[in-house]
Amino acid sequence: MNKIGQVVGVGRAPDGEFHRYIWQGGRLTDLGENTEESDINEHGLVVGTHSFDSPGAEIHAAPWTPFGH
Helix, strand or coil: CCCCEEEEEEEEEECEEEEECCCCCCCCEEEECCEEEEEEEECCCCCEEEEEEEEECEEEEEEEEEEEC
């Protein structure tokens, strides 16, 4: 949790994939699938990892801001 009350985490969605979520002010926002570890800073910047659905795909760092990727 950051000082403005935002919390980020990862959970399994109904589709079976792992999704990154951000919770703020009682609202849960899905930030996308194929994500794993995540953290948030005091400015609302979320960082984590993202893997792409393709053979031999690598895992990459993936930033997210309140304005999108």
